[in-house]
Amino acid sequence: MLKFDYPKNPEQFNMVEVPDMKHYVDCSMDELFAIQQVAEEIRENANVLLVIGVGGSFLGARAVIDALTPYFRTNNGVEVIYAGNNMSGAYLKQLITYLENKSVYVNVVSKSGSTMEPALAFRIVKEYMENRYGTEASNRILVTTDAHKGILKQMAEQCGYRQFVIPTEVGGRYSVFTAAGLLPIAASGIDIQAFLDGAKNAESDFDNVDIQSNAAYQYALARFDLYSRGYSLELLASFEPRLRKLHEWWKQLFGESEGKEHKGLYPTTVTFSTDLHAIGQFIQEGSRILFETLIHFDEIEEDIEVPFMLNDLDGLNYLAGRSMNEINATSKDGVVLAHEEGGVPVMKICIPKLDAYHVGYLMFFFMKACVISANLLEVNPFDQPGVEAYKKKMLELLKENVVNIHE
Numbered sequence: 001m002l003k004f005d006y007p008k009n010p011e012q013f014n015m016v017e018v019p020d021m022k023h024y025v026d027c028s029m030d031e032l033f034a035i036q037q038v039a040e041e042i043r044e045n046a047n048v049l050l051v052i053g054v055g056g057s058f059l060g061a062r063a064v065i066d067a068l069t070p071y072f073r074t075n076n077g078v079e080v081i082y083a084g085n086n087m088s089g090a091y092l093k094q095l096i097t098y099l100e101n102k103s104v105y106v107n108v109v110s111k112s113g114s115t116m117e118p119a120l121a122f123r124i125v126k127e128y129m130e131n132r133y134g135t136e137a138s139n140r141i142l143v144t145t146d147a148h149k150g151i152l153k154q155m156a157e158q159c160g161y162r163q164f165v166i167p168t169e170v171g172g173r174y175s176v177f178t179a180a181g182l183l184p185i186a187a188s189g190i191d192i193q194a195f196l197d198g199a200k201n202a203e204s205d206f207d208n209v210d211i212q213s214n215a216a217y218q219y220a221l222a223r224f225d226l227y228s229r230g231y232s233l234e235l236l237a238s239f240e241p242r243l244r245k246l247h248e249w250w251k252q253l254f255g256e257s258e259g260k261e262h263k264g265l266y267p268t269t270v271t272f273s274t275d276l277h278a279i280g281q282f283i284q285e286g287s288r289i290l291f292e293t294l295i296h297f298d299e300i301e302e303d304i305e306v307p308f309m310l311n312d313l314d315g316l317n318y319l320a321g322r323s324m325n326e327i328n329a330t331s332k333d334g335v336v337l338a339h340e341e342g343g344v345p346v347m348k349i350c351i352p353k354l355d356a357y358h359v360g361y362l363m364f365f366f367m368k369a370c371v372i373s374a375n376l377l378e379v380n381p382f383d384q385p386g387v388e389a390y391k392k393k394m395l396e397l398l399k400e401n402v403v404n405i406h407e
């Protein structure tokens, strides 16, 4: 299904463990039904769903929603917007103004229940919802968190919010196939059954140690090979602007899973052709530290033809009748030729169609490849001890300021 071009012979590597990841796509029928019911309720009663979360607790949902909903909003359906992923006072202030006159539901998502950004945003939004909706607020606030522990769990119990679960054994950046991703995705009108089917099929396709047939294993090995040969940066590139948030999700997945013990490729992303006019110069002729991984969807539903122009004033009549998607695909082939010529190794991940099924398939592919890749590097793919460092310093400073304020 997934066509993967990798530039070398993988048999030279030692085999590593290919972990069983079934529980990452293991949403029960009851849970799925509950998610679909609430999503329907939101679609009936709201025009805005505010998702409060940071990192893995919103990036997966946002990646899928952006990839599969129109570029320009129509007035139909629920608009999914986000908060709790930054600490900007201006953002929150403007958000509260934006919510006025709209029918609002809130989904606060935090596995630990205590991450500062979503916790602060939720405090502000909770007050807003209570002032605006009174006792009905508790029906409009949905909590997605650990099944057993955490401050958010306690708040949900005390305030009577409906709860959805991120299983204890599923870490934030791997949680898109749990309620953390599925609830906002379903509320936006995307077929979550198809999304899960794609992931489940990927799970079974990549659950083997046969390098020749396991594309996730091949991708992990190709990256590891390039890393071992001195490349320090992987540039994930695609040609469809609506995949930008999928890039962000990928960046967290690989960055948090691999960047430890002073090891790992630096994951970064570009959207072509936009970024060819910004960072294209560096890719073609700058320091030879990077390789590229291109994502290409063979079929994208909507398209438009280049019209014929009388007198050919802009000199583009040689393209008349050709479709924009076809021209975009040709630009991809041009990029591969030019960048390879410039000394940049290029891998291609080709997906038949940009739809819910294939996005689910692709995301699971990356999750599986990421765990295999971290195993090759001999680092733990599931922890993120380095993230704690800034949190600790920030807390020390905030608490210091509290003392100063009270002095």
Ligand SMILES: O=P(O)(O)OC[C@H]1O[C@](O)(CO)[C@@H](O)[C@@H]1O
Residues within 6 Å of the ligand: 054, 055, 056, 057, 109, 110, 111, 112, 113, 114, 115, 118, 172, 173, 256, 384, 387
């Ligand atoms: O869901 P939580 O516990 O709020 O965590 C959000 C994000 O913060 C991190 O823990 C990093 O601080 C990520 O790993 C995680 O996805």
